[in-house]
Amino acid sequence: MFISYSVSSLWRVSDYDTSFVSSTGPRAPNNERQRRVSTRPFAQNLRLAEEPVWDRRQLMKQAGVLLELLAISSVASAKAAQVADNPPTQHTSCRAGTPFAKVTDKARFVVQIGTTSGSERLPLVIGLFGTEAPEAVERFKQLVEQRLVHHGRQLGYSYTTASRIIPNQRIELGRISQLEDLATADGVPLRPRMLLSPGTRDRNALRHRCAGTVSIPHEPGRGFEFCILPVDVSDEHAFVQELDAENVVIGCVIQGMDTVRQLNEIPVSRPTPRDMLRRVGQALGDVRARQDPTWRPLRKVRILECSLIP
Structure with a gap:
């Protein structure tokens, strides 16, 4: 009986509010549940806003671009080698x-x-x-x-x-x-x-x-x-x-x-x-x-x- 009650309780709760579900007792009253539902998402948003989310997203975007460039370069290199060999x-x-x-x-x-x-x-x-x-x-x-x-x-x-x-x-x-x-630029011989x-x-x-x-x-x-x-x-x-x-x-x-x-x-x-990567370095002005x-x-x-x- 206790197991069926706990499973039915979990089925009825919302996806974003599971903190009030207890494995040792019944659910909290409706007024308490409404208070928690109204406060927890707001607190989560506050915590997320304090973290540097945009910096991580930009970094992931740049990493994706570099991986795509590397994939294109590897395919082009394979085609060039195939043309050179045949x-x-x-x-x-x-x-x-x-x-x-x-x-x-x-x-x-x-x-x-x-x-x-x-x-x-x-x-x-x-x-x-x-x-x-x-x-x-x-x-x-x-x-x-x-x-x-x-x-x-x-x-x-x-x-x-x-x-x-x-x-x-x-x-x-x-x-x-x-x-x-034969001059050098930034210590790198040319x-x-x-x-x-x-x-x-x-x-x-x-x-x-x-x-x-x-x-x-x-x-x-x-x-x-x-x-x-x-x-x-x-x-x-x-x-x-x-x-x-x-x-x-x-x-x-x-x-x-x-x-x-x-x-x-x-x-x-x-x-x-x-x-x-060397072409990326050339675009960034790296003398190496x-x-x-x-x-x-x-x-x-x-x-x-x-x-x-x-």
Whole structure:
């Protein structure tokens, strides 16, 4: 009888007022129950108002945003690694090393992979399309012959390094840095500052589809390096549309496609979920986040010699 009375009492009480239910006796009178019902929620609201509820909510919201960014970054990294591991579909109309425009000049390079004395020296010959991109080709020739004057300094491609290699997508060679700029900011050493090019007004209808296509950035504020497409691709790949929008084609590799294939197979530092945190640090102005190690070759690649072929 006592158990059935207690269960029926619990069933009749409200959800928010259970303090007056007793396991050893009957319920409190109605007037006492009304007094407690009217005072307890008000007291709870007072206690909650004194706690920093809004700070916790804001912190939880920021944590949720960071977790979402990390999830997006991990998915993007997995997709980039999958694209890099799987070569794009070859385009049927491309043949490696076959010029698809008139070659007006030729530039010869000797590329070294590694830093030891016995490191391999690989030849590379680039045919330039002076008719399709006259201004850009002229600047490229000046850099090959070490005679481009930029801000009072004579620049050239000799002893420059590979700045980025994305397997099956792009090989970027010839980054020119300001070696004297070795200052520190807030105690953090900085890498040599990359010199920026003034850009070029050249545009043409040539596209990045055939292996060995050579191009340079046409927008000002980019570097002086040139990009080599390592494999044949088709229009369905998004990265070639990005290349078409950012770079102007100035030539193609006519000798040394074996060198391009070896450069394409060099191990590189692939993106990780931590790169999203680095981007957040860049947005917050943290100087430690300025260095971007993504897609850097793990073996040093540099141009030992370069010259024009008469």
